[in-house]
Amino acid sequence: MVTAKVWVLKKHFEGFPQTSDFEMKQEALANLKDGELLLESVFLSVDPYMRPYSKRDMKEGDVMIGTQVARIVESKNPAFAVGAFVVANRGWRTHFISDGKDLNLLPASWPESLPKSLALGTVGMPGLTAYFGLFEVCKMKPGETVLVNAAAGAVGSVVGQLAKIGGCKVVGCAGSDSKVAYLKKIGFDEAFNYKTVTCLDETLRKASPDGYDCFFDNVGGEFASIAINHMKKYGRIAVCGAISQYNDTVPQKGPYIQFPMIFNELSMKGFIVTSWYNRREEGVKALLKWVLEGKLKYHEQVTERFENMPAAFIGMLKGENLGKAIIKV
Numbered sequence: 001m002v003t004a005k006v007w008v009l010k011k012h013f014e015g016f017p018q019t020s021d022f023e024m025k026q027e028a029l030a031n032l033k034d035g036e037l038l039l040e041s042v043f044l045s046v047d048p049y050m051r052p053y054s055k056r057d058m059k060e061g062d063v064m065i066g067t068q069v070a071r072i073v074e075s076k077n078p079a080f081a082v083g084a085f086v087v088a089n090r091g092w093r094t095h096f097i098s099d100g101k102d103l104n105l106l107p108a109s110w111p112e113s114l115p116k117s118l119a120l121g122t123v124g125m126p127g128l129t130a131y132f133g134l135f136e137v138c139k140m141k142p143g144e145t146v147l148v149n150a151a152a153g154a155v156g157s158v159v160g161q162l163a164k165i166g167g168c169k170v171v172g173c174a175g176s177d178s179k180v181a182y183l184k185k186i187g188f189d190e191a192f193n194y195k196t197v198t199c200l201d202e203t204l205r206k207a208s209p210d211g212y213d214c215f216f217d218n219v220g221g222e223f224a225s226i227a228i229n230h231m232k233k234y235g236r237i238a239v240c241g242a243i244s245q246y247n248d249t250v251p252q253k254g255p256y257i258q259f260p261m262i263f264n265e266l267s268m269k270g271f272i273v274t275s276w277y278n279r280r281e282e283g284v285k286a287l288l289k290w291v292l293e294g295k296l297k298y299h300e301q302v303t304e305r306f307e308n309m310p311a312a313f314i315g316m317l318k319g320e321n322l323g324k325a326i327i328k329v
């Protein structure tokens, strides 16, 4: 019999998550029935959505939500061979049993040269968020100017590079000078540290005096309320995330966006990446191709050991990650 380690939400987060809000438990897994598989997590993902979704969907004592790349260690299902790798959505667990219906096999063509953890990042959910958010929600066109915040993270770093692949000028910001240097290295035209600029309004104007056609907003809050005044006529805003607000105990006030929305005839659309998953294969194929061609660079912030998942999650919310935050079990 296999015993899985799992992380549960011991206590709902109040403000910024604390390690004491989590508890590690053990779960004894039953023997496999016909049609079932036993899987072990190899890489797990910590993502910002876990913070707001825990409040909306979870109760205390539930296993933390999340996805993993897992290896099939035993199979009583002829459709799944032992040794194959899948992406699963089974929460913070080292092992689990599946009937196969909720698994996505890694493409058979997955190159040996690429880490399988990319299926949780640049070639996974965050990469797809960038892909559909930019091409479908923002409807980005060649020659336009794109603004993205949290630009050195899992989604933002792909947004900036896809904008360059698509023939645009891209301006990004991040929370440290070393992240800004990384943005320049991967091709951003302009990049700045939003924590140290003296005036965000002036910085945005200087980076693109004519304004922005597309704004891919990962952050919300004050940044978004200032950026909206820098949109060009008919500009499009993809409301992807609002990480600056996830840990608020008192809701922030404003912004009052009516004037720029009206005068510049802006479009602003929120989206959830999974609504585009009927085109998941198309997105994965395109992202994988760009990675292999060297046009889409990636960086992963790998935390070793399952035991360190809460620390990795908290670290990611604090901005300690460059690129995708990954846990290697």
Ligand SMILES: NC(=O)C1=CN([C@@H]2O[C@H](COP(=O)(O)OP(=O)(O)OC[C@H]3O[C@@H](n4cnc5c(N)ncnc54)[C@H](OP(=O)(O)O)[C@@H]3O)[C@@H](O)[C@H]2O)C=CC1
Pocket (backbone or CB within 6 Å): 047, 048, 049, 125, 126, 129, 150, 151, 152, 153, 154, 155, 156, 173, 174, 175, 176, 179, 218, 219, 239, 240, 241, 242, 243, 244, 245, 271, 272, 273, 274, 316, 317, 318, 319, 320, 321, 323, 324, 325
């Ligand atoms: N709509 C959708 O379907 C999806 C939405 N998202 C959203 O996209 C955003 C980015 O996610 P993801 O790329 O996975 O995460 P990241 O890899 O970008 O990690 C989070 C980053 O957010 C930045 N950050 C944290 N707090 C603040 C703050 N107060 N103000 C500004 N930046 C902050 C930090 O970078 P820094 O050092 O730069 O501050 C941190 O590294 C999130 O808002 C997430 O919820 C993600 C996936 C799907």
Ligand SMILES: CCCCCCCCC/C=C/C=O
Pocket (backbone or CB within 6 Å): 048, 049, 050, 067, 089, 125, 240, 241, 272, 273, 274
């Ligand atoms: C099959 C993979 C499921 C992963 C769910 C991810 C949903 C992310 C939506 C994010 C919203 C804001 O961060």
